[in-house]
Amino acid sequence: MAEPDRASTRAASTPDAVPDGVPAAPGAVPQSFPDGIPDLLLGAAVELFGERLPLAERFASLLATAGVERGLIGPREAPRIWDRHLLNCAVLGELVPSGVYVVDVGSGAGLPGIVLAVARPDLRISLVESLARRTAFLTEVVEELGLSSVEVVRARAEECVNVLEPADVVTARAVAPLDRLASWCLPLARPGGVLLAIKGSSAADEIEEHRAAVRRLGGGSPSLVQCGMRLLPEPTTVVEIRNTGTAGGSVRSRGGSGTDAGAGSRSESRAGSRGGSSHGGSSRGGSRAEPRAEARGGTPADARGDTRAGARGDSRAQARDDAHAARGEARVEKKPAGGRAGGRARSAGAGRSGGRGAQEARDARGTHGGARSGDGGDHPRK
Numbered sequence: 232m233a234e235p236d237r238a239s240t241r242a243a244s245t246p247d248a249v250p251d252g253v254p255a256a257p258g259a260v261p262q263s264f265p266d267g268i269p270d271l272l273l274g275a276a277v278e279l280f281g282e283r284l285p286l287a288e289r290f291a292s293l294l295a296t297a298g299v300e301r302g303l304i305g306p307r308e309a310p311r312i313w314d315r316h317l318l319n320c321a322v323l324g325e326l327v328p329s330g331v332y333v334v335d336v337g338s339g340a341g342l343p344g345i346v347l348a349v350a351r352p353d354l355r356i357s358l359v360e361s362l363a364r365r366t367a368f369l370t371e372v373v374e375e376l377g378l379s380s381v382e383v384v385r386a387r388a389e390e391c392v393n394v395l396e397p398a399d400v401v402t403a404r405a406v407a408p409l410d411r412l413a414s415w416c417l418p419l420a421r422p423g424g425v426l427l428a429i430k431g432s433s434a435a436d437e438i439e440e441h442r443a444a445v446r447r448l449g450g451g452s453p454s455l456v457q458c459g460m461r462l463l464p465e466p467t468t469v470v471e472i473r474n475t476g477t478a479g480g481s482v483r484s485r486g487g488s489g490t491d492a493g494a495g496s497r498s499e500s501r502a503g504s505r506g507g508s509s510h511g512g513s514s515r516g517g518s519r520a521e522p523r524a525e526a527r528g529g530t531p532a533d534a535r536g537d538t539r540a541g542a543r544g545d546s547r548a549q550a551r552d553d554a555h556a557a558r559g560e561a562r563v564e565k566k567p568a569g570g571r572a573g574g575r576a577r578s579a580g581a582g583r584s585g586g587r588g589a590q591e592a593r594d595a596r597g598t599h600g601g602a603r604s605g606d607g608g609d610h611p612r613k
């Protein structure tokens with residue numbers, strides 16, 4: 232497996248934080264709101280983003296302009312950005328403990344990763360996305376919003392195992408069916424860590440279909456959780472799977488390579504270095520249902536609808552990615568190093584043996600991370 236190449240940029244400024252993502256006191260809430268937030272959702276937006284609501288508004292605006300122009304979301308999504316995307320993702324924070332390290336797999340245009348970073352400045356977040364066009368957008372957004380606790384990692388999730396620090400929480404929305412998602416994401420979570428997959432109304436069926444595969448992959452029994460019950464007209468359906476640390480198998484990816492196939496890396500990671508996160512605290516809510524329970528509200532959508540403009544190009548790029556991965560080849564795309572040194576990216580073998588792995592880790596700390604960039608399954612849909 233080829234060495235990942237890392238470069239990074241660090242956000243220029245850090246906006247004022249809301250401790251632990253606690254909603255700001257009423258007096259701190261900005262007085263002016265854009266037309267963009269539907270009246271019905273204004274209360275939820277204020278509660279979820281608090282005094283960082285202007286940052287969320289800026290992200291909404293970037294999605295509706297550059298995001299649409301660059302084919303990252305479809306033009307029809309622009310009017311639905313708040314309900315279908317920002318708030319749908321922000322309520323995921325109910326399941327994320329304070330101060331933990333989160334890896335968002337298949338971030339696309341930043342969903343849910345950027346939204347979580349805006350709503351929850353207490354989190355450290357790595358956005359893992361395989362397509363360069365999308366990581367370029369993500370990097371710009373991170374810089375523009377001053378999200379200093381976020382790194383953008385251009386790589387397939389499979390390539391990040393033993394490269395990124397084991398995560399307390401791995402998130403994903405509209406990336407792949409549950410078995411494939413588990414095979415990519417559970418290895419990125421520490422034992423005891425969780426995968427939170429935003430899913431649609433077929434989540435319960437998916438759980439039943441893939442239960443055995445998830446168990447083979449070291450996942451505990453999946454739970455179906457509804458987030459935002461109190462805040463949103465339609466709550467967000469999340470499948471929560473704990474990494475038991477007993478993985479015993481893999482699921483073949485589309486390219487034909489299993490997660491343990493050693494796909495080559497073409498990664499540039501942007502590593503932030505704020506020290507390891509202990510698994511902190513308890514999560515903030517979410518309403519758990521029995522796995523078989525019917526999910527209310529078809530949230531997660533089929534991403535195909537919202538990426539139409541760029542979908543053909545992306546799927547060609549993804550096919551190339553898959554072919555490379557299937558052959559175990561690496562395609563490293565370098566980015567100029569920038570910003571201060573980071574240190575969270577962890578190389579295979581780093582810390583245990585010297586040699587290349589250790590050198591990679593040193594490189595990651597010394598030059599600081601970068602960005603790295605695939606296409607997947609279901610998106611929130613209403």
Ligand SMILES: C[S@@+](CC[C@H](N)C(=O)[O-])C[C@H]1O[C@@H](n2cnc3c(N)ncnc32)[C@H](O)[C@@H]1O
Nearest residue numbers: 337338339342361387388404405534605606607
């Ligand atoms: C349908 S989009 C969803 C994007 C975003 N999560 C959302 O909900 O809007 C799926 C994204 O996952 C990325 N992707 C697919 N497979 C991946 C993998 N194995 N590793 C990293 N990213 C992947 C694709 O490039 C694409 O950007």
